[in-house]
Amino acid sequence: MANSALDFSAFSPSALSAEETQLIEASVAQFGAPLLLLDCDVVRQQYRALAAALPNVTLHFALKPLxxxxxxxxxxxxxxxxxxxxxxxxxxxxxxxxxxxxxxxxxxxxxxxxxxxxxxxxxxxxxxxxxxxxxxxxxxxxxxxxxxxxxxxxxxxxxxxxxxxxxxxxxxxxxxxxxxxxxxxxxxxxxxxxxxxxxxxxxxxxxxxxxxxxxxxxxxxxxxxxxxxxxxxxxxxxxxxxxxxxxxxxxxxxxxxxxxxxxxxxxxxGRFIVAPAVMSVVSVMGQAEREGKIWYYLDDGIYGSFSGLMFDEANYPIVTVNQDTLCYPSVLAGPTCDSIDVVAEHIMLPKLTNGDLIVARMMGAYTSATATDFNFFKRAQTVILNEVCIAEQKLG
The missing domain is CATH 3.20.20.10 (Alanine racemase)
Incomplete structure (x- = not known):
C-alpha cells in the first residue's frame, strides 16, 4: 500500500488528459506496475452524491466490493x-x-x-x-x-x-x-x-x-x-x-x-461509492500476432484486478497512454498460463510496444476484492490518493 498526493478526480471518462498521464507515469515510475490508483476524493464525492439523492436515508457502506x-x-x-x-x-x-x-x-x-x-x-x-x-x-x-x-x-x-x-x-x-x-x-x-x-x-x-x-x-x-x-x-x-x-x-x-x-x-x-474511485494501470509484458490480431500480454488479468470480468460482468472502460489515432484489432490477455485469462478479445488499439501502459477505469468494485495470487503473479499494489480531503488541503 502506498500514498500519493496526485489527483485524478476531475478527469473525463474518455481519453487520458495530460494531468492524468502525468499521474499514471509518475506512479509507475515510483511503484512499478500493475497498480490500482484509489482516489479517496472520488469516494467522498460518490458518498455525498448518494446522501443528497436519499436525504432521509442512513447510508451503511457495504464493505464487500472494496x-x-x-x-x-x-x-x-x-x-x-x-x-x-x-x-x-x-x-x-x-x-x-x-x-x-x-x-x-x-x-x-x-x-x-x-x-x-x-x-x-x-x-x-x-x-x-x-x-x-x-x-x-x-x-x-x-x-x-x-x-x-x-x-x-x-x-x-x-x-x-x-x-x-x-x-x-x-x-x-x-x-x-x-x-x-x-x-x-x-x-x-x-x-x-x-x-x-x-x-x-x-x-x-x-x-x-x-x-x-x-x-x-x-x-x-x-x-x-x-x-x-x-x-x-x-x-x-x-x-x-x-x-x-x-x-x-x-x-x-x-x-x-x-x-x-x-x-x-x-x-x-457498495459499488456506487467505490467503483469510480479506482483506476487500474497495467503494462505490456509481451506481444504476438495470432489470427490477424495482435495479442498484448499484460501484467494483470482475470485472476487479478480484472476478476470482475469473470464474477461481476462489468465492462471496464479501457484506454492506452499511447493515444495514436491509428488502431488495429487487438486482444488483451492476462499474465497467467491459463487460456481463459483474457481481458478483452475484440478491442481496437494503437500499436503498442513492450512496457507501454494501459488504463482501465471504474475498477473500484469487485476487482481487488476478488483478485487472487494464481500462478504466483502478485496482486496489483494499491496507491492511495487524496486521503486528506483536497478542500482541507486548500484550507491548510
Whole structure:
C-alpha cells in the first residue's frame, strides 16, 4: 500500500488528459506496475452524491466490493455507517475506530461464531430470512435486534441477490410471529433488489410490498416495525451511461414518503461509492500476432484486478497512454498460463510496444476484492490518493 498526493478526480471518462498521464507515469515510475490508483476524493464525492439523492436515508457502506482501510477511514470522516457480513469485516471496521453503533450485520446465514464476534465488537443488529436462522439468536435474545429480509427477484440486475437470500412476505410474517413467541425483537425488514439495478421501479415495488407487511404486522397485534433497509444496487456507468443518481432516487424517495414517519430507512451502497474511485494501470509484458490480431500480454488479468470480468460482468472502460489515432484489432490477455485469462478479445488499439501502459477505469468494485495470487503473479499494489480531503488541503 502506498500514498500519493496526485489527483485524478476531475478527469473525463474518455481519453487520458495530460494531468492524468502525468499521474499514471509518475506512479509507475515510483511503484512499478500493475497498480490500482484509489482516489479517496472520488469516494467522498460518490458518498455525498448518494446522501443528497436519499436525504432521509442512513447510508451503511457495504464493505464487500472494496474492503480497504482508506475507504473506511474516508467514509467514517464523512459520517457514514457500515454494513458488515463477516467477522473479517468486523475486524476491519474495529481496527479503524468505527463505533459499533454505526454498523449492522446483514449476512442472512451466520455461524454462531459470527454472531458472537459481532456482539463482542458491539454490533447488535442482524438479518435473518428463515426460521432456522432465527433460532440461532435464542441464546442472544436480550442483546439483539433483527431485520427480516424479503426476496424480490430481479433478472435485470448484474447479480440477482434475491435468488440466494430473502423470504416471501408470508414467511416473513411467520418469522416475526415466531420471534415474538421466542422473545426475540424484530426491528424491521430489509431487501436487496440486486447489484447494478437499472430501474428504480424495483425499489419502489419492494418498498410498497414491505409497507404492506408492516401493516399486516400491526393488524396481527405484533410489535410495530421501526426500520426498513432498502439494500444497495444503485447503478454506476461502465461502458454505457446510467440514469443520474438524483433522478434515479426520485421515485424511491416518493415511495419512502408513504411509510409511517416513525420508520427509519437504511441503505447498503457498495459499488456506487467505490467503483469510480479506482483506476487500474497495467503494462505490456509481451506481444504476438495470432489470427490477424495482435495479442498484448499484460501484467494483470482475470485472476487479478480484472476478476470482475469473470464474477461481476462489468465492462471496464479501457484506454492506452499511447493515444495514436491509428488502431488495429487487438486482444488483451492476462499474465497467467491459463487460456481463459483474457481481458478483452475484440478491442481496437494503437500499436503498442513492450512496457507501454494501459488504463482501465471504474475498477473500484469487485476487482481487488476478488483478485487472487494464481500462478504466483502478485496482486496489483494499491496507491492511495487524496486521503486528506483536497478542500482541507486548500484550507491548510
Amino acid at each position: 474492503p480497504h482501510e482508506a475507504v473506511v477511514r474516508t467514509l467514517l470522516a464523512e459520517g457514514a455507517s457500515f454494513d458488515l457480513a463477516t467477522s473479517g469485516e468486523v475486524d476491519l471496521v474495529a481496527s479503524q475506530g468505527v463505533p459499533a453503533d454505526k454498523t449492522i450485520h446483514t449476512h442472512p446465514i451466520k455461524r454462531d461464531s459470527d454472531i458472537r464476534d459481532a456482539l463482542a465488537y458491539g454490533c447488535t443488529v442482524f438479518v435473518v430470512d428463515n426460521l432456522n436462522e432465527l433460532e440461532k439468536f435464542i441464546p442472544y435474545k436480550d442483546e439483539v435486534e433483527l431485520l427480516v429480509r424479503l426476496s424480490f427477484r430481479n433478472a435485470e440486475a448484474f447479480a440477482d441477490l434475491s435468488k440466494k437470500f430473502g423470504c416471501s412476505p408470508e414467511l416473513a410474517i411467520t418469522i416475526i410471529t415466531k420471534a415474538k413467541q421466542l422473545g426475540i425483537r424484530i426491528k424491521g425488514l430489509s431487501f436487496h433488489v440486486g447489484s447494478q439495478t437499472s430501474s428504480p421501479q424495483k425499489y419502489v415495488d419492494a418498498i410498497l410490498a414491505c409497507k404492506i407487511v408492516m401493516e399486516q404486522v400491526v393488524a396481527l397485534g405484533l410489535p410495530a416495525l421501526s426500520t426498513l433497509d432498502i439494500g444497495g444496487g444503485f447503478p454506476v456507468s461502465y461502458a454505457k451511461q446510467v440514469t443520474p443518481i438524483d433522478e434515479f432516487c426520485a421515485p424511491i424517495n416518493t415511495a419512502l414518503a408513504s411509510l409511517p414517519e416513525t420508520v427509519q430507512v437504511l441503505a447498503e451502497p
